[in-house]
Amino acid sequence: MGMQHDDAAIPVAEVQHQLEDLFRKLPSDIDLLFFTSPARNPQFTELTRAVLRMLREITSRIRLREFDIDHDLARKHGVIAAPALLFNPESCSLRWYGAPAGEEGRTFIEILLLLGRGAVDLSLPARKVLDAIDTRRDIKVFVSPTCPYCPQQAINAVKAVLARPDICSLEIIDIQCNPDLADRYDAHSVPQVWANGRLIALGAQSEELFLSSLAKLEQQTVFIPDETAEEIDVDLLIVGGGPAGLTAGIYGARAGLRSVIVERDLLGGQVATTPVVENYPGLTQVAGKTLVDIMVTHALEYAKIFPGEAVVEIRPGQPLVVLTSRRKFTAKAVLLATGALPRKLGVPGEARFFGRGVSYCATCDGPLFKGKKVVMVGGGSSALTEAMHLANIGVAVTVIHRRDRFRAQDHLVRNFEAMGIPALFNSQVVEISGREKVAAVRIRKDPGGEESTMTVDGVFIAIGYEPTVDVARKIGVKLTAEGYIGKDGRHRTNVPGIYCAGDVEGGYKQIVTAAGQGAEAALAIFEDLVNPYWVKGKTGADGS
Ligand code: NAP
Secondary structure, rough: OOOOOOOOOHHHHHHHHHHHHHHOOOOEEEEEEEEEEEOOHHHHHHHHHHHHHHHHOOOOOOHHHHHOOOOOOHHHOOOOOOOOOEEEOOEEEEEEEEEOOOOOHHHHHHHHHHHOOOOOOOOOOHHHHHHOOOOOOOEEEOOOOOOOOOHHHHHHHHHHHHHOOOOOOEEEOOOOOOHHHHHHOOOOOOEEEEEEEEEEEOOOOOOOHHHHHHHOOOOOOOOOOOOOOEEEEEEEEEEEEOOHHHHHHHHHHHOOOOOOEEEEEOOHHHHHHEEEEEEEOOOEEEEHHHHHHHHHHHOOOOOOEEEEOOOEEEEEEOOEOOOOOOEEEEEEEEEEEEOOEEEEOOOOOOOOOOOOOOOOOHHHHHHHOOOOEEEOOOOOHHHHHHHHHHHHOOEEEEEEEOOOOOOOOOHHHHHHHHHOOOOOOOOOOOEEEEEOEEEEEEEOOOOOOOOEEOOOEEEOOOOOOEOOHHHHHOOOEEEEEOOEEEEOOOEEEEOHHHHHOOOOOOOOOOOHHHHHHHHHHHHHHHHHHHHHOOOOOOOOOOOO
């Protein structure tokens, strides 16, 4: 703050005038405790003193007390570095380790104004997220005076603490002033937010996203407001928020259907955990999660999304009744875009060591095996993509495939071979063993059947997928011999009003084909709702 004195800067007197005006209107006084140490950060301390002196000249709202860091009060408030500023310490836990320099000057003034106003102006959706948090959140925001994005993120955190002083505490840490604290958290990019010892945000966020990240204790990239209605009537209910479901939401709503997407698990489905996608038209190379965020944000322009909500029952009829884990929907049509789940190997030790060395998701769990040795079981595109991802992040991976050649796409095989990742062909993992966690796999070589043991820290499994058909089966939707949902050329199942799209109907299982099927199904549904085949006695998938 006030560090520049060049001719282009706004004159200091004018800034003081504006600040005087702002502080004059504040209804509340602000208590500041300032802790210093002659031995630590003298320039930051002097700068803070100068700013505080200037502020006290223009407003009587600030009650300032300065103490040495060895004072009892520092211990009482858990002050660990100097200079430190504590804001209204009797009513909230808001500590700042640093000085109001550069961009941080904005944060500092904004905090004072928020405290002086005595009210926090959060948006209603953000407020709802914050109010729903019921356990402690101890937040650390790492900032730097040269970072223009930092004030926004720091103020998000300040608002959380001021609105919920009962459960939130905050430390704003300037990494230039406190390199030791930054090192402790490996916080070498700013803004960076930690809560309860977990990294929850990198970069600036909207207040809604910040508070969702704080609530879930992990970085959120798309904000979906919570919906409290117990009964909702729609035209099209889509089960599943992967590429097929999200695309169907966009197409359905654009065709004029009131469309909702219900997803019990991860939005984006398998794409969300795919390291890199290289074959989605228009995007040469994109992280799976980024592509999902783009799709979800797009779908939200049109359809409501209900994440973390499981469809438990669908009752046939017109309207169809859909019961979820949270509410009841009535719908004219239901699209099952439920995708597929990773197939299990079915060998001893697989279930026991799941989460303790056995994984079906290299993107999710790969970083835990950096510098360690793992096997990847499978010979398709997933196995090779994921093996390359593991190798790229420093995991020593060997692929184990039951045939003598891969089934993956050619260019993936070429890239894989170019990376020199070892592979064992004609080999199968027949047992996973260990004590607390995976320690070894037993491998059988065919033909001949000789067995060997390989010591490993992890076993990644990518051997294809099983379609998710539990809900479909319950309502009598017919399945194909391979277990996928049976459908006709318009994505109709045998049950009137119920359709399917994406990986759950089998086929190529590409993001682009799933999206295409979702679009086709939504358009077919629109046409059927205008002209219902079940009313006219026309037929569905099985000709009945
Ligand atoms: P997949 O193509 O069905 O391949 C599964 C692999 O696992 C096969 O090699 C299969 O062996 C093996 N396998 C199956 N059951 C096994 C068992 N019990 N024990 C040992 N091995 C077993 O599945 P995917 O690789 O997950 O791919 C699914 C779809 O997604 C495909 O259409 C694929 O093209 C697509 N995909 C595309 C990309 C991309 O374009 N970059 C990336 C990932 C996935 P066999 O060869 O003996 O059958």
